[in-house]
Amino acid sequence: MALNLSWIWNGEPSYLYIALVLFAAGALTWLFSSPKSDPREPPILRPRIPIIGHLLGLAIDQAEYLQKLSARTTHPIFTLRIFSGRIYVINSPTLVQAVYKAPKSFSFDPIFVDASKSIFGLSDEHMAIITKRDPDADPADGFPLSRATQAVMHATMATGRPLLEMNARALNTFARFLDTIEGSKSVKLYSWLFHTFTVATAEALYGPNNPISLNRKLVTSLLDFEAAIGLLYLNVLPSITASKGYQARTLFATEFKKYYDTGRDKDAAAIIQGRKRVLTGGGYSTDDLASFDIGMLVASTMNSNPALFWLLIHIYSTPSLLSSIRAEIQNITTLKGANRTAEINISALNTQCPLLVSTWQETLRITDATVSSRVVVNDTLLDDTYLLKKGAVIQMACGPMHTSRSIWGEDSTSFNAARFTKFNEDHLDKSTRKLRKQGFVPFGGGTVLCPGRYFASTEIMGVVATVVLGYDIVGKDGGKLVVPSVKKQKMSVQVKQPESDVEVVITRRREWEGVRWGFDVGAGAEEQDLFLG
Ligand code: HEM
Known part of the structure; x- marks a missing residue:
């Protein structure tokens, strides 16, 4: 069984309390299942402190932890293993767009359901209305009421x-x-x-x-x-x-x-x-x-x-x-x-x-520095290359893309007010322009x-x-x-x-x-x- 780790991502910094709850929940799951990685999955990035390093990093550094991890690797996508759960972190504009374009394989719905219930304190009756589906419909089409609202x-x-x-x-x-x-x-x-x-x-x-x-x-x-x-x-x-x-x-x-x-x-x-x-x-x-x-x-x-x-x-x-x-x-x-x-x-x-x-x-x-999340609905090959396993959480942090030197150039981390003017954009080659559109x-x-x-x-x-x-x-x-x-x-x-x-x-x-x-x-x-x- 894979853990849904999405709820880690909305916490407050340095809550020992959160880290402890996470640790207890994760350790129990780990004891009972620790599925092996498939060689086609994105490469694993190991924590500096074994076993609990990623968990602590996320609890303490929050979104910045993803930025730090991204700086440690040149892989466009990598895997974090936390107990039996997987998080795939994506840094590449092309892969991010591929995830956005496949909502049936990479869904926001499980996160929406968890978040709606807990953050807004919705009753079971209220949740039943939001999550009602036509019995004949494809579950991958999502919840009709929330789609109509969007x-x-x-x-x-x-x-x-x-x-x-x-x-x-x-x-x-x-x-x-x-x-x-x-x-x-x-x-x-x-x-x-x-x-x-x-x-x-x-x-x-x-x-x-x-x-x-x-x-x-x-x-x-x-x-x-x-x-x-x-x-x-x-x-x-x-x-x-x-x-x-x-x-x-x-x-x-x-x-x-x-x-x-x-x-x-x-x-x-x-x-x-x-x-x-x-x-x-x-x-x-x-x-x-x-x-x-x-x-x-x-x-x-x-x-x-x-x-x-x-x-x-x-x-x-x-x-x-x-x-x-x-x-x-x-x-x-x-x-x-x-x-x-x-x-x-x-x-x-x-x-x-x-x-x-x-x-x-x-x-x-x-x-x-938005971090967009999705959950993998079924085992899926992303961009014909990376196997993403059912139940894993995908995290797409725009911070590393927004400050990438290969996309924005030598001054990628400085503020350049005229960067997006037509004059400056006209000087870019076609592939850089495309990368910027995908990565912004x-x-x-x-x-x-x-x-x-x-x-x-x-x-x-x-x-x-x-x-x-x-x-x-x-x-x-x-x-x-x-x-x-x-x-x-x-x-x-x-x-x-x-x-x-x-x-x-x-x-x-x-x-x-x-x-x-x-x-x-x-x-x-x-x-x-x-x-x-
Ligand atoms: C600078 C201002 C804003 C920024 C940077 C921003 C950013 C975002 C981002 C990144 C998301 C997607 C979150 C995700 O992927 O998990 C989002 C969703 C959303 N935003 Fe904004 N937003 C801004 C202003 C607004 C304003 C002014 C409104 C309303 C008038 C608004 C209404 C919403 C709603 C309703 C959603 C959820 C959409 C859905 O569930 O489909 N936002 N926003």
């Missing part, structure tokens, strides 16, 4: 005018916070962005009467939940071992139930309304529906918030980059009316601001590709455009901003977070004093230059 999320978040209108709603909310800055304001940048941007995103998704807009203190509860995801996933007495996260989960479920029961979702975005339509059609009550909304809020803010922070700080720490991007934004902004509204054309962000778009992609390349996966891929990727990109670039145009930001000592180091990355987090917050002074630029910010969605049908997977 389909509606992607359809409602596709590029076009409705999505830009949703973006404009987020930006108008954010602008309300900016409008209050006349003169100067001192803030801790990460925390300030977190609190303002989360409200803006919640409002775009759920309308003005969403639980967070009505009670801003809930932003802190969202943070409590996010911090506890690893322990909630372990699901060992969660009300005690993950008490803050558990309480936050209960609180959000109660608040969202009220939200739906009082019809406040009438102003919600199409994604929320579409999801409700599909899930209630499949048998969900409002209790069931509400127990998942904390997940939607986490998905829509926990990566966007740090990504916004990194994009801003990279721009403000390089004065020449700041002035070039300012010039791009100036070109798509019109000053209107007697009350001086500066209207930024957000549909032109992707098409007329190449340096901003490139800086955004470079920010994702450097700070996004900040939003995952295949059946679990992020439906929010276009929304997040325009939302983040729109906020940055407004701030860059209208405000100067300096450190509290008056000096240029400095990019802080990153915090050790948890498995549950895609975009890395800063090690420490940065105290800054934000000052409205003289020529924009008294101006209010507006957002024009233009024709809304312009093609996106942005490559997001």
Whole structure:
């Protein structure tokens, strides 16, 4: 019997407790079965400390352990044996794409089921609804209700005018916070962005009467939940071992139930309304529906918030980059009316601001370190070469691919704002261009590709455009901003977070004093230059 090791991957760092539970569970399994490797399987990478080394590495270093292991080998895929379980770690863009393209052989469903039950605390009745299948259907087709939910999320978040209108709603909310800055304001940048941007995103998704807009203190509860995801996933007495996260989960479920029961979702975005339509059609009550909304809020803010922070700080720490991007934004902004509204054309962000778009992609390349997981459904030959055994977990860490010298060149680990501009990409040979497209996966891929990727990109670039145009930001000592180091990355987090917050002074630029910010969605049908997977 092979162990499903996926649950290791969402834990918190250095929990001796987790390591002990893992060790006990694994040792028992090991005693009873220790299947041999097949020579066609990917090569085994042995731990530096025999038997428990990988387990400790994962418990302590989390996602960074995969980066460290990848640096030790040139193999495009390798096997970690932990007791009787197998993890296949893939570093190669080509192999990652091959996994994404074969969802019937490499499934996300077992992880989705485990995670849904434990992280969101779903009842058995609720799980029975999610996992219901047509008895005649091929089990490899997955769960119809979850496929229909994914389909509606992607359809409602596709590029076009409705999505830009949703973006404009987020930006108008954010602008309300900016409008209050006349003169100067001192803030801790990460925390300030977190609190303002989360409200803006919640409002775009759920309308003005969403639980967070009505009670801003809930932003802190969202943070409590996010911090506890690893322990909630372990699901060992969660009300005690993950008490803050558990309480936050209960609180959000109660608040969202009220939200739906009082019809406040009438102003919600199409994604929320579409999801409700599909899930209630499949048998969900409002209790069931509400127990998942904390997940939607986490998905829509926990990566966007740090990504916004990194994009801003990279721009403000390089004065020449700041002035070039300012010039791009100036070109798509019109000053209107007697009350001086500066209207930024957000549909032109992707098409007329190449340096901003490139800086955004470079920010994702450097700070996004998603680890996508799949479970092998049946023994399968990957790329006609590697035998992957049923029940094993596949881990595709984008960190090693995003920083690979063979893909990105000598400066692969440095921030190069112009890396993704057409000018630089045109100089690449065809095979490098293809490798970069395959190996740039900040939003995952295949059946679990992020439906929010276009929304997040325009939302983040729109906020940055407004701030860059209208405000100067300096450190509290008056000096240029400095990019802080990153915090050790948890498995549950895609975009890395800063090690420490940065105290800054934000000052409205003289020529924009008294101006209010507006957002024009233009024709809304312009093609996106942005490559997001
Ligand atoms: C910079 C911002 C974002 C990043 C880097 C990001 C990244 C990702 C990644 C990597 C995944 C796949 C996870 C996996 O493979 O296990 C994912 C899934 C998802 N994301 Fe995003 N995301 C971002 C913003 C958003 C936003 C704004 C929304 C909602 C409006 C959103 C909604 C979702 C949802 C619902 C899923 C699950 C999809 C499914 O189950 O099929 N994300 N995201």
